[in-house]
Amino acid sequence: MIDDVLGDRALELADVTVRRDGKQILHGVSFSVGAGEHWALLGPNGAGKSTILGLCGALTHPTSGVVRVLGAQLGRVELAALRRSIGHVNPRHPLRSPLTVREVVLTGVTGSIELPLRWKPTPAQLAHVDDLLAALGLTGKAEQRWPTLSQGERGRTLIARALVARPRLLLLDEPSTGLDVAAREQLLETIDGLDTTHPEIASILVTHHLEELPSTTTHAVLIANGRVVAAGPAGEVVTSRNVTAAFEHPIDVEHRAGRWSARARRAAAPDSGPDCAEPISAG
Structure with missing residues (x-):
């Protein structure tokens, strides 16, 4: 325990x-x-x-x-x-499927890279994901797919993914x-x-x-x-x-x-003047 x-x-x-x-x-x-x-x-x-x-x-x-x-x-x-x-944010996230931003964050609930087959999030889990997306400025990106995101957008998505399990x-x-x-x-x-x-x-x-x-x-x-x-x-x-x-x-x-x-520290010139x-x- x-x-x-x-x-x-x-x-x-x-x-x-x-x-x-x-x-x-x-x-x-x-x-x-x-x-x-x-x-x-x-x-x-x-x-x-x-x-x-x-x-x-x-x-x-x-x-x-x-x-x-x-x-x-x-x-x-x-x-x-x-x-x-424990939430883990790694910019080298090994995702291969073109999941949406919301789906990537949901993988933080299951602790997986891909969404498990036949798994469905609860309404409470979906609401929590949307709250995190709003807090991180990603609401307008929720349905965009991973390959289309900028590196900065991916970084914020991974932070939301790390936070979704309330670490x-x-x-x-x-x-x-x-x-x-x-x-x-x-x-x-x-x-x-x-x-x-x-x-x-x-x-x-x-x-x-x-x-x-x-x-x-x-x-x-x-x-x-x-x-x-x-x-x-x-x-x-x-x-x-x-x-x-x-x-x-x-x-x-x-x-x-x-x-x-x-x-880097610069070495002082031998005859350094006031300038x-x-x-x-x-x-």
Whole structure:
């Protein structure tokens, strides 16, 4: 049976290691996510972010250490029931059939990619889907088919699909992948809006681009080489010093109007004069 909460924790990883094919991927990873908190999982390619997200989604088990998701310890719970309480947004959604937007969202009710044969949603389920489509600005797209949607429209559809089962934990796996600047900003506005429409949901967003962090991000964990570089409140973690350490390259981080940006640190010119701009640094 899944407990309602573990104290006020939606997720806890304690001294977690993962080994595959004789290679250790995670080394003593520890952090915990509180109910209603919005975490960013940051790090370079190959750092272990996807492995951690698999643990958070109850898709894989640790080699050692403890993972508790929504109060349930992996290895001691029926996984199918636990997964129904976790929403997962993956822009690489493997849909092949030309389902409509409404039908794609309904697959979140059944926990499938395609709609099951002979399955019919209840009037209450249909009403909930339409409420989500309205909240995400998709009412006018409800009957459009998946292949005709823009990447931004697909992203919002997948968020609605993740929310339709009323999850308590939302995982967003690089949701801005493939989006242009305008579509990215629209998607981030949608994610920011969840803090108001679904304040009880805890979330983890995976990215390696600071510009893709929503302004509602409350906490962050920086990963490098399978180890935690820093974890905690976002303002204390996402700094020039920590990002430089995680990405092993001198990076200057700026936080302005609730959003982050990053650029390579420029070496000072030997004879820099008063007209030379100082690099921005938050660390």
